[in-house]
Amino acid sequence: MVMQYPAPANENDAKDDIVRAAAELFMNYGYSATSIDAIAEKLGATKGRIYHYYRSKSQIFFDIQRAAMTRLFEEVDPIARARLQPAEKLPLMAKAHLSLLIRDMPIQKVAVQGLEKYLFEAEGFRHAKTLAEINQLRDDYEQLFAEVIDAGTREGVFVKGSPRILTKPFFGAMNWATVWYRPRRTQSEDDIEMICSSLVDFAMRGLLVDKGGLHEAGG
């Protein structure tokens, strides 16, 4: 029988295909309820292909986390390094963050919600190192936002409060989209932009101190 493999060019692409397929199933059914066979079927292949690139199901999960954090950093870190005031910089970061969340929902949802992460923690030392690595990435990423929030607080443009406790609802307003958002066919690119802007605006108002601006009366 003549078998032709689509040939994903190189190993990285092949793994990326697996990661994408797995993330989509993890997002909908959870990690445990998703079988390797189901992932393979989504790729039009069998288990053999997956186990050729990954030694276990958990390794796929960890690669999803790494992929998600890598992409978030790529989008947000450059903005975080820009020379801008906190009140200007933060919404740009938030916009980039949220845009990626929505556009890359399967992978990002698995990462930000940390689906069933306690599964691996319970396994003890086996994945301790990998888990520490992932947590470090997540902490570093949160830190990008926490620092800007802290700076804004000290400048007096953001409300007072520990950056730790302010960062949580800030992310919450945006990340909660991974729980409620469902893509619609009737939704254009502009619609998505509108939603993103609304959520970012909400999150920013949560931080900004009342500026006492004159009532820009009525429209």
Next chain:
Amino acid sequence: MVMQYPAPANENDAKDDIVRAAAELFMNYGYSATSIDAIAEKLGATKGRIYHYYRSKSQIFFDIQRAAMTRLFEEVDPIARARLQPAEKLPLMAKAHLSLLIRDMPIQKVAVQGLEKYLFEAEGFRHAKTLAEINQLRDDYEQLFAEVIDAGTREGVFVKGSPRILTKPFFGAMNWATVWYRPRRTQSEDDIEMICSSLVDFAMRGLLVDKGGLHEAGG
């Protein structure tokens, strides 16, 4: 062998014990990764006990949802019915909502995050009726908040925008606690109150229009 059953008084209490134990495991490990045996072990019993009260694992899951929504309604609905201005009523509702979330985390987390709900949707008609019932409860509950937000918007005390899209980040700021919050031994009741207040304040600022209050100059 003399066997003594703790005898949970009546059937409702017995089911409630099961629901609590199951919720705690679902919260940490997810629905699929939690076995009936594990739930039984947490109760110091075996499967026999659980299958005496529940016909299937999924029925436990649905009972968790119902229990969560029932409690939320009990706490929030009375406040929603009170004769108060939106700007006064909403933070009280939010406080009650969040307090219950944190105090009843296992059950509430399973409910608000809808863990692996797609599992049951994929099963087609089998649980269609129950799923419709649960979704209805959730929608009704969200509606309590959406109406107050809508009223506030029309009065001009809350920012303009569809209540639909404003409700999401409002819940997000609070419900995200089910993702990041972990109880600490060093945390007193007052600490929890502080966290709740901070999150509610954040969420309210996300809605309130800039009042132009005079700078209550600096602390």
Next chain:
DNA sequence: GGAATTACATACCTATGAGTATGGTTCTTC
């Protein structure tokens, strides 16, 4: 152009876990 390696498919092993069948013990009811 033959050998080794890559890139899978197929077949198989095994543990787990949902659900059932059955049996025994306590409680209730008459």
Next chain:
DNA sequence: GAAGAACCATACTCATAGGTATGTAATTCC
């Protein structure tokens, strides 16, 4: 106090799914 019901443990069935072992076509390398 006997019969039934309620309550629960134990033993079993069976499907699923993670992982492995093996076979085989394509590719690469010498």
